[in-house]
Amino acid sequence: MAPSNFGYSLREAGHHFARNGSSTFGAVITIFLSLFIIGLFAMGSVLLDGMVGTVENQVTIQAFLSDDASQDAVDALQSKISGWSEVESVSYKSKDEALAEFRETMTQRNASDAVAALDDRNPIPASIVIKLRDPQDVEGVAKRLGSDDDFAAVADVTTAEDGTTSDPADQVQYGQGTVERLFTVTNWIRVITLVLVALLTFVAFVFINNTIRLSISARRREIAIQRLVGASNGFIRGPFIMEGVLQALIGSVLSIGALEAIRRFGLPMLAERITFLNFAISARATLSTYGLLVAMGLVIGLFGSAIAMRRYLKV
Structure with a gap:
């Protein structure tokens, strides 16, 4: 998407939002739920790693x-x-x-x-x-x-x-013997957590990509008309990529808001009821998680739209 095409793409993306409210809403909700689950699992892994680290530090x-x-x-x-x-x-x-x-x-x-x-x-x-x-x-x-x-x-x-x-x-x-078993268990917990986060991220990307693909497929006639009148691939692709990016950003912001509500209100309630566990998440870990969600949203919006558009831009 060329810089000169940015304003046009932004306006067209806004028009698409207004004309296709149901599909846009579905895409945003899909992205929100996917990123929210990933963020929730990431925060859980941070908490788990902190608890594991607390146990290890007692050695x-x-x-x-x-x-x-x-x-x-x-x-x-x-x-x-x-x-x-x-x-x-x-x-x-x-x-x-x-x-x-x-x-x-x-x-x-x-x-x-x-x-x-x-x-x-x-x-x-x-x-x-x-x-x-x-x-x-x-x-x-x-x-x-x-x-x-x-x-x-x-x-x-x-x-x-x-x-x-x-x-x-x-x-x-x-604590010979016991310590070795402890480290074996904690290392396996960390490996399993990373694998599950990676798997969940891949599933979310596939799911969101399919949602964007369906949204673009519903407007394939519009794409065909633009090609007939001589519009370039970049000109056609711009509004759809912009729309995908906006959907992903809105979904990521919503997921961050939901996760922040859980961090501010849900975790303190758990800490009051389960006093022997530490439910504190550092500001650095929180910001890293939120930054990761925004970055994932941008990647999903850009590449999801670009990949979904390929079949309609082939000569």
Whole structure:
């Protein structure tokens, strides 16, 4: 569509809107529903990914320390670990803090007898708690720490009767086995979500393209007359492409409005009823979703109309 043909195409698209209200309305509603479902699923995937990320971020490494370890050696080890690129933060948990945490956990599980059995003794060792930038690195960092000589010097190792000591790597805990299964499940959730969004987008494009094709097919005589009087393909195609773009833009704006209403009013209501889940969506993710819907609307309007017009413009 040439720039000189833009005004004509816009006027003709407006006339088509007025003359073919029912087909235009049907196309707009089809685009709106398709983009709304895609946007709804995209927002759901953002929420799901946030929930999965929250669970993953709770994965930490806990390295147990000997009661005889000097504070200087522990501080030096913390400083060394902090310099590792995979590590976000390192904190020290004293024996008293570990015991307080144990008491709270066991009390919540109605196991006060286990707490009383300690008889004012504290058998729980101090530890270093490591939080990672990417929880997926937990296994590699745990192995690296377990084989580190500085950690071996302060680790809570035990000595057997024959004089042999336990492996310091045994004192590095991160929920082995459970964490691997967690990451497997969360990775599959992300893959399935991406596949479903892609599939839904393809189905929506086919559905919308057929709707635009039917709208253009209803005016095939008009196209034939324009060809008979010598109009160029670009001149004929311009108003139909403009009409498809306007329909797609209106549909995308309506879908964004509906999604924004759900985000502002629906999600807070869910958050009040399901307090243990996080239903917050960042402004960046929201704007990205809305921008994607507008871009998809433009692509669908442009290419849907162009593809649907091809059969009527063949010589």
